[in-house]
Amino acid sequence: MSKVRVHISTSLDGYVAGPNQSQEEPLGEGGESLHEWLVALKSWREQAGMNGGEENVSNDVFGDATANVGAEIMGRGKFGPATRGPWGDDPWQGWWGDDPPFRKPVFVLTHHEREPLTLTDTTFTFVTDGIESALEQAREAAGDKDVFIGGGADVINQYLAAGLVDELELHVAPILLGGGARLFEGVGPNLKLEELRAIEAPGVAHLKYRVVK
């Protein structure tokens, strides 16, 4: 069966977004620094339609992390807007403009029903009946490929706590955020992990684990 995978950038003190997330600072105060290693990469810049960039071992890590993914599940916080709540008459289309970079089915966990939204090659399906339903739909859409849990922390923590994640990779940035959205909150000691690899790269350490079932 296809795998359920997580990879996410985190501060050394365990936050995947800084404090006070807002429409202006979707990643919270200081949160942009989490992705400095990533946005400098040639492979990330190519995917975003930009030239240049660095070539180092993080390119391969990022390539591995994004390869063979057939569908993504994200929380309402990642889709936005920061205010959340009901969609209203002129509903939010996501942070990514007319051509979102996902190019695969995306399932958005929300408390508010909404028809699917297609923007260029990406269709967002809004799921109101919980994480297991979203995973079932994402698996179906992904076919033989894997399902990526794209965040935020609360969604990842829910899937980890439910024992539904197979692989977890942390991109540990050498920063402290001091508060914000904390990975592993509420997950607890029953989740058993096996270290698969640890990779040193410029401005980041990549730590990859398998969940032992």
Place this chain on the structure above:
Amino acid sequence: MSKVRVHISTSLDGYVAGPNQSQEEPLGEGGESLHEWLVALKSWREQAGMNGGEENVSNDVFGDATANVGAEIMGRGKFGPATRGPWGDDPWQGWWGDDPPFRKPVFVLTHHEREPLTLTDTTFTFVTDGIESALEQAREAAGDKDVFIGGGADVINQYLAAGLVDELELHVAPILLGGGARLFEGVGPNLKLEELRAIEAPGVAHLKYRVVK
């Protein structure tokens, strides 16, 4: 000038001891698992007077981490007993028996005055006037060598927050503790770090940072 160094084992969710630390479980529930990588090592076993053990890259990391240290500072929690409080008439001698493994001057931060205690090659000096005083005394005792901040989390966090640490190495165990003594609590985003290295080893990842001043 000599450096102030920290190295400590931490869970992937950022705890250096589990919940409910007690006299029976000084490292809290599940906390012993933090050191599985360490107690398996040949170099650690030699230091503890035992034969055998594994030889892998963690031996070198442990060797680096313990080399050139001239004095240690620890908190009352690390010295014990778990109940803390006044020393009483038959004062606690530490967790380590008649021959503690430190073999260098140790400065214990406490709220309760006490005369120095010498056990074989280790002298414990009890410091009641704060972290800066303890560091001054430890630097004096260490001479040209470095000062090691030996924990627990609260003491390390105080030295980090005060900008008094030069190097920080985390031995990240592939476990979650779900609660306990959390590293970096209250340290906040003003501490600037530079990644020095990340090393993959059996059952642990070693992440080393320099504090940028």
